[in-house]
Amino acid sequence: MSGSWQAFLDMGGYAAYVWPAYAVFLAVLLGDSLVPTLRRHRIVQELRARLVRQAVRQDAAHAATGNESGATAAPSRST
Amino acid sequence: MTRWIPLWLHRLSSPPTFYRFAGAVWPWAMGLALVAGAIGLYGALVLAPPDYQQGDAYRIIFIHVPSAWMSMFIYAVMAVASFVAVVWRIKLAEVVAMQSAPIGAAFTFITLVSGSLWGKPMWGTWWTWDARLTSELVLLFLYLGVIGLYHAFEDRRQGARAAGFLAIIGIINVPIVHFSVNWWNTLHQGSTINFFGTSKIAADMLWPLLVLTLATKLYYVASLCRRARADLLALEGNKAWVHELVAPEPAP
Numbered sequence: 001m002s003g004s005w006q007a008f009l010d011m012g013g014y015a016a017y018v019w020p021a022y023a024v025f026l027a028v029l030l031g032d033s034l035v036p037t038l039r040r041h042r043i044v045q046e047l048r049a050r051l052v053r054q055a056v057r058q059d060a061a062h063a064a065t066g067n068e069s070g071a072t073a074a075p076s077r078s079t
Numbered sequence: 080m081t082r083w084i085p086l087w088l089h090r091l092s093s094p095p096t097f098y099r100f101a102g103a104v105w106p107w108a109m110g111l112a113l114v115a116g117a118i119g120l121y122g123a124l125v126l127a128p129p130d131y132q133q134g135d136a137y138r139i140i141f142i143h144v145p146s147a148w149m150s151m152f153i154y155a156v157m158a159v160a161s162f163v164a165v166v167w168r169i170k171l172a173e174v175v176a177m178q179s180a181p182i183g184a185a186f187t188f189i190t191l192v193s194g195s196l197w198g199k200p201m202w203g204t205w206w207t208w209d210a211r212l213t214s215e216l217v218l219l220f221l222y223l224g225v226i227g228l229y230h231a232f233e234d235r236r237q238g239a240r241a242a243g244f245l246a247i248i249g250i251i252n253v254p255i256v257h258f259s260v261n262w263w264n265t266l267h268q269g270s271t272i273n274f275f276g277t278s279k280i281a282a283d284m285l286w287p288l289l290v291l292t293l294a295t296k297l298y299y300v301a302s303l304c305r306r307a308r309a310d311l312l313a314l315e316g317n318k319a320w321v322h323e324l325v326a327p328e329p330a331p
Binding site: 044 | 109120129134136142143146182189192196197302306325326
């Protein structure tokens with residue numbers, strides 16, 4: 001069993017070429033699949049921060065004009 | 080028939096609809112890609128017999144050829160989407176074109192590196208300026224050019240338009256890559272798989288190749304869906320549907 005495992009890893013003497021090729025294939029695709037996860041996280045954080053800033057600004061404006069209708073950061077769907 | 084297809088396409092090209100559609104599609108595509116990938120890799124590395132000429136070095140074919148096909152397939156998708164974007168100015172077509180470019184570049188990079196790792200033991204060299212290798216390298220530069228041009232513009236839609244033109248012009252390179260082994264005398268071997276005749280490969284070597292081809296196709300679908308979703312959030316950041324999506328639940 002250990003002999004066949006050794007033979008598998010040895011790849012008929014071509015281990016130095018076969019395994020790096022498979023490693024690059026898996027590493028590049030793993031990297032590619034991480035990009036949208038990180039980007040989505042960053043975009044959602046930025047949008048949330050922007051919405052909070054807008055809400056604060058709106059509240060301040062309402063407080064200044066004495067308007068207490070209580071507009072919130074989440075506008076309703078327009079269409 | 081001819082009436083409902085454009086209507087369906089029109090609905091799907093609306094960003095919020097596509098966002099939900101892609102959100103439903105990608106987990107399935109990714110799951111199936113992982114299953115097909117695992118089966119294909121097992122077949123490629125364990126079940127397939129060694130080649131009578133190349134020994135075990137030929138096993139690089141199982142990732143090299145599917146990646147090379149994807150490098151050309153994704154370019155074709157990118158060029159067609161760019162054409163639709165440039166002619167009809169459909170925002171989603173721009174997103175599909177520009178988000179395909181990094182995935183295509185990744186597969187082109189894998190093709191070049193795995194080919195180099197295969198060339199060293201078989202040809203005795205990592206690289207040679209032969210027609211197939213050079214045209215594939217040009218393909219990588221076209222992808223990088225499209226990505227660079229897209230990011231060179233302050234306005235993303237303007238960038239997508241300019242990069243789209245480059246993608247459309249660059250499509251001329253795809254048939255050159257494909258036919259280079261027939262048109263020129265090259266060191267690179269000819270096509271192994273012939274879809275319209277007899278393939279020059281044994282069945283127990285062929286099936287892992289086809290399963291891994293399917294896996295890379297599914298992976299592309301999943302990756303494109305995820306990239307397009309993130310991009311749509313950024314592009315439509317001022318729209319109500321995005322605000323509803325990202326806003327935390329309001330306190331009662």
